[in-house]
Amino acid sequence: xxxxxxxxILPLLMMxxxxxxxQAKQVKILMLxxxxxxxxxxxxxxxxxxxxxxxxxxxxxxxxxxLMWYSAFNIKFSVGVDGISVLMIILSSxxxxxxxxxxxxxxxxxxxxxxxxxxxxxxxxxFFITIDLFSMFFFYEIALxxxxxLIGLWGTGRKEYSAMKLTLMLMGGSAFxxxxxxxxxxxxxxxxxxxxxxxxxIAKTHIPVEAQNIFFxxxxxGFGVLGALFPxxxxxxxGHASAPTAVSMLHAGVLMKLGGYGCFRVAIYLMPEGAETYxxxxxxxxxxxxxxxxxxxxxxxxxxxxxxxxxxxxxxLVLFALLMLNKTAMxxxxxxxxxxxxxxxxxxxxxxMIYGRTHTRLITEMGGLMKIMPFxxxxxxxxxxxxxxLPGLSGFVSEMTIFVGSFQHPDIFHRVIxxxxxxxxVITAVYILRxxxxxxxxxxxxxxxxxxxxxxxxxKIASVTLIISIAFIGMAPFISSNIISDSLxxxxxxx
Amino acid sequence: xxxxxxxxxxxxxxxxxxxxxxxxxDLFASKSGRKGLDVVACSxxxxxxxxxxxxxxxxxxxxxxxxxxxxxxxxxxxxxxGVILVFLQSKTWLNNEYTEHKKAxxxxxxxxxxxxxxxxxxxxxxxxxYIGLELASLPLAGxxxxxxxxxxSVEAGAKFILMAAFSSGMLLFGISLLYGSTGxxxxxxxxxxxxxxxxxxxxxxxxxxxxxxxxxISLVPFHLWTADxxxxxxxxxxxxxxxxxxxxxxxxxxxxxxxxFANLFDYWEYIIYGLVVVTITVGNLFAMRQHNMKRFLxxxxxxxxxYIMLGMLAxxxxxxxxxxxxxxxxTVSNVGIFAVVSILENKSxxxxxxxxxxxxxxxxxxxxxMMLFLFSLAGIPPFAGFFSKFFIFMAAAQMSxxxxxxxxxxxxxxxxxxxxxxxxxxxxxPNDEPIAYVKTDxxxxxxxxxxxxxTLLLGIVSYFYSYIQQFAYGLF
Numbered sequence: 001x002x003x004x005x006x007x008x009i010l011p012l013l014m015m016x017x018x019x020x021x022x023q024a025k026q027v028k029i030l031m032l033x034x035x036x037x038x039x040x041x042x043x044x045x046x047x048x049x050x051x052x053x054x055x056x057x058x059x060x061x062x063x064x065x066x067l068m069w070y071s072a073f074n075i076k077f078s079v080g081v082d083g084i085s086v087l088m089i090i091l092s093s094x095x096x097x098x099x100x101x102x103x104x105x106x107x108x109x110x111x112x113x114x115x116x117x118x119x120x121x122x123x124x125x126x127f128f129i130t131i132d133l134f135s136m137f138f139f140y141e142i143a144l145x146x147x148x149x150l151i152g153l154w155g156t157g158r159k160e161y162s163a164m165k166l167t168l169m170l171m172g173g174s175a176f177x178x179x180x181x182x183x184x185x186x187x188x189x190x191x192x193x194x195x196x197x198x199x200x201x202i203a204k205t206h207i208p209v210e211a212q213n214i215f216f217x218x219x220x221x222g223f224g225v226l227g228a229l230f231p232x233x234x235x236x237x238x239g240h241a242s243a244p245t246a247v248s249m250l251h252a253g254v255l256m257k258l259g260g261y262g263c264f265r266v267a268i269y270l271m272p273e274g275a276e277t278y279x280x281x282x283x284x285x286x287x288x289x290x291x292x293x294x295x296x297x298x299x300x301x302x303x304x305x306x307x308x309x310x311x312x313x314x315x316x317l318v319l320f321a322l323l324m325l326n327k328t329a330m331x332x333x334x335x336x337x338x339x340x341x342x343x344x345x346x347x348x349x350x351x352x353m354i355y356g357r358t359h360t361r362l363i364t365e366m367g368g369l370m371k372i373m374p375f376x377x378x379x380x381x382x383x384x385x386x387x388x389x390l391p392g393l394s395g396f397v398s399e400m401t402i403f404v405g406s407f408q409h410p411d412i413f414h415r416v417i418x419x420x421x422x423x424x425x426v427i428t429a430v431y432i433l434r435x436x437x438x439x440x441x442x443x444x445x446x447x448x449x450x451x452x453x454x455x456x457x458x459x460k461i462a463s464v465t466l467i468i469s470i471a472f473i474g475m476a477p478f479i480s481s482n483i484i485s486d487s488l489x490x491x492x493x494x495x
Numbered sequence: 496x497x498x499x500x501x502x503x504x505x506x507x508x509x510x511x512x513x514x515x516x517x518x519x520x521d522l523f524a525s526k527s528g529r530k531g532l533d534v535v536a537c538s539x540x541x542x543x544x545x546x547x548x549x550x551x552x553x554x555x556x557x558x559x560x561x562x563x564x565x566x567x568x569x570x571x572x573x574x575x576x577g578v579i580l581v582f583l584q585s586k587t588w589l590n591n592e593y594t595e596h597k598k599a600x601x602x603x604x605x606x607x608x609x610x611x612x613x614x615x616x617x618x619x620x621x622x623x624x625y626i627g628l629e630l631a632s633l634p635l636a637g638x639x640x641x642x643x644x645x646x647x648s649v650e651a652g653a654k655f656i657l658m659a660a661f662s663s664g665m666l667l668f669g670i671s672l673l674y675g676s677t678g679x680x681x682x683x684x685x686x687x688x689x690x691x692x693x694x695x696x697x698x699x700x701x702x703x704x705x706x707x708x709x710x711x712i713s714l715v716p717f718h719l720w721t722a723d724x725x726x727x728x729x730x731x732x733x734x735x736x737x738x739x740x741x742x743x744x745x746x747x748x749x750x751x752x753x754x755x756f757a758n759l760f761d762y763w764e765y766i767i768y769g770l771v772v773v774t775i776t777v778g779n780l781f782a783m784r785q786h787n788m789k790r791f792l793x794x795x796x797x798x799x800x801x802y803i804m805l806g807m808l809a810x811x812x813x814x815x816x817x818x819x820x821x822x823x824x825x826t827v828s829n830v831g832i833f834a835v836v837s838i839l840e841n842k843s844x845x846x847x848x849x850x851x852x853x854x855x856x857x858x859x860x861x862x863x864x865m866m867l868f869l870f871s872l873a874g875i876p877p878f879a880g881f882f883s884k885f886f887i888f889m890a891a892a893q894m895s896x897x898x899x900x901x902x903x904x905x906x907x908x909x910x911x912x913x914x915x916x917x918x919x920x921x922x923x924x925p926n927d928e929p930i931a932y933v934k935t936d937x938x939x940x941x942x943x944x945x946x947x948x949x950t951l952l953l954g955i956v957s958y959f960y961s962y963i964q965q966f967a968y969g970l971f
Contacts, residue, residue, distance in 0.1 A: 069957055070957045071957070072813070072960070072964050073886075138876045141876045142876050148915060152922070153922060160923060164912070164915065172908045175905055175908055179897065179904060182888060182897075182900065183897070186893060
């Protein structure tokens with residue numbers, strides 16, 4: 001059996017366990033232990049991957065295995081990972097792990113909540129391990145539908161509206177995506193031989209340029225909706241604001257990365273000429289995402305909306321860097337996925353903690369929290385510093401790499417748009433520092449807040465795990481960036 | 496009449512045998528014996544369904560009037576599965592005080608209409624086709640008007656019989672035009688195929704023929720009867736109408752289009768193309784506005800018929816197998832939904848979407864089952880509906896109908912919206928007086944279990960699709 005199957009089997013087993021257990025307490029403990037095991041498994045995977053890579057440095061994907069699924073269409077359940085997928089799996093495990101800890105205080109309908117949460121996790125893990133277009137799409141859609149019930153049932157605010165909006169917009173995106181996948185499939189044989197859904201097989205042949213010009217924009221748009229590409233980002237602020245804490249974490253931290261990952265693994269990797277044709281159009285759109293998202297965050301008063309708009313900006317940067325189509329920028333894009341995943345999860349976790357105590361998320365109704373809950377506030381400052389790109393934390397490394405890579409293009413269009421995108425760093429500093437100054441520092445706004453407690457043990461574990469990861473990427477960027485740029489070689493060679 | 500002919504027509508003979516047996520049983524059974532009628536009828540039918548899966552001889556009987564090939568056998572088995580599921584969920588309804596004394600009629604009528612459908616699918620001659628069609632329609636009117644204490648049911652029956660007569664008239668007119676223009680070729684499918692050419696009379700005949708069948712499948716703009724009849728008919732009969740009756744008409748249309756009108760592909764391609772677009776879109780747009788669950792499902796089934804036609808349009812073996820697979824998946828999901836609706840209706844008499852608010856609090860198992868069936872209809876993985884939609888789109892994309900696939904995909908999103916409205920009512924909307932806990936009887940439970948396992952397994956396990964696919968044939 002392939003080691004990678006564990007990442008689908010473990011959450012499945014946990015789902016069975018959750019369904020069988022009677023008491024909420026037992027369910028929560030199962031979640032903590034199970035997600036811990038998944039986290040360990042993902043580190044074991046990294047270790048095994050590095051060992052296998054040392055022996056075999058040629059194959060683009062390791063841990064390959066195929067199970068025939070629908071032989072009539074040559075659809076296989078093919079799995080395989082390269083360095084980028086391994087890092088994404090680790091990111092997902094960290095978020096699932098911390099999300100389970102944050103959800104420890106969950107009170108109502110605990111069983112159902114964790115069942116859907118695990119289904120979301122299966123979708124995410126499955127997406128990162130498969131390299132077959134059909135299976136990828138299968139898991140992609142599995143990850144989308146639990147969001148509706150998670151937000152609609154356990155959310156806050158205008159939850160029914162947001163849940164419906166998010167689900168329908170993402171499903172609309174997947175409609176484009178499916179069309180793109182069908183187009184790739186029926187052009188995958190290079191004029192002879194069998195049609196195939198396997199990404200590696202398709203990469204060996206050449207999809208005709210006319211077909212690429214039709215199907216690249218469809219595929220990119222399909223994944224781009226999930227990656228909050230302007231003007232299809234509007235699900236993100238509403239959805240994230242209404243979702244329960246752990247779901248916001250998983251969704252902003254991992255699910256939005258599915259968009260970026262899919263964009264380069266499917267759209268750019270398989271259709272490089274199409275990417276070349278359309279890159280100007282999409283660079284403009286992602287550039288708007290980056291700057292507009294940052295400005296959006298400045299004017300918001302609700303903490304979750306601020307963070308959701310900041311996610312639009314940061315995820316826009318991922319797609320922006322991918323479209324630069326060079327190795328440095330793309331390495332930066334993957335680093336940014338990791339970095340943004342971790343820090344946005346930390347932000348949403350902290351917002352959840354604050355909201356759970358103060359019962360408000362409006363920055364106008366809070367102040368002086370540093371005196372009341374020092375642990376949460378310090379974590380907030382660290383997350384903020386990572387987000388605005390302080391050296392030593394992950395945000396600096398990824399944004400630096402992205403902008404250096406983007407500036408390597410000598411022509412005027414790329415340089416101008418890079419400089420414009422760079423301005424988002426300044427705007428980010430504005431909204432981060434504004435929030436820090438308003439809610440953490442200064443006098444205590446509401447006397448009732450004085451009685452509030454600081455983080456509990458499970459919240460501390462979650463925050464510390466995330467902070468360690470952020471600092472690790474920031475302090476030792478070469479470890480992850482070496483793995484990433486190694487894996488990018490095969491993609492870059494096709495450009 | 497020799498043993499070979501009997502073997503060729505084994506499904507039909509088994510059905511005739513069941514009809515006769517049930518009539519005699521009903522006449523002579525004691526009161527307690529009549530109580531067991533449901534069990535007897537169901538078990539007999541299950542046995543005959545199982546026999547249908549054994550490899551059959553192929554060939555033709557009555558000088559080519561009746562054709563048995565492997566694919567026809569698959570068609571019939573799919574219909575049989577639908578009928579079993581309808582039988583299982585009908586038991587509670589049939590044993591109420593108004594209908595208990597005449598419940599044998601339901602089984603007899605359903606099996607007779609199924610016999611008509613089987614003859615229609617297997618026909619090799621237009622007259623045979625017409626006889627099968629009439630045999631399939633007339634008992635249905637009786638079934639729809641079965642709850643004669645309810646004026647809605649009787650009204651629906653009257654509407655249906657008028658519609659059926661009208662559509663048969665159209666179909667017959669089409670057949671007579673074809674006969675008149677092709678002359679001595681007769682009405683045999685295989686001779687007809689060679690003499691049909693794109694001449695105006697023959698095209699007109701084809702259009703009338705298509706319209707007649709389009710009524711049966713309730714494609715837009717021939718769908719106006721659907722919602723009223725679905726709403727008025729007893730819920731379990733609505734399930735039968737929406738699944739088995741529709742499926743049979745689709746199979747029959749597919750056989751005729753592929754076998755007789757193959758040369759006119761360039762012409763019916765446009766007709767079906769247009770029908771698919773309006774059927775999916777109109778069905779969806781109307782479904783969004785419905786408050787009554789049965790009307791809602793009527794429009795949802797109209798739009799599902801559009802997807803089925805999309806697969807048929809491809810005209811390839813992959814297209815045919817995806818259509819049959821789609822109908823199989825649609826059968827288990829849709830009958831499952833109707834089972835839940837009828838369980839709730841039998842107990843509480845409520846069938847508005849608004850009444851389902853807060854259902855999860857009182858009836859968690861039924862709500863979860865309903866949700867899974869709705870997700871399957873909407874095409875959400877890992878349920879079977881995802882796979883069936885994917886294969887339909889794949890078959891259409893293979894023939895480069897990318898625009899049509901895109902229209903269908905956009906409509907999938909719209910359909911997800913209204914399916915989610917039902918899920919939202921059951922799970923999210925709070926309600927002070929939800930429908931009280933309903934105890935489900937054994938046969939409904941068994942039916943639901945079959946539907947659920949079908950919804951979960953038909954897609955993940957590729958065996959079922961491969962089984963269907965090995966018999967499929969295409970246009971060219």
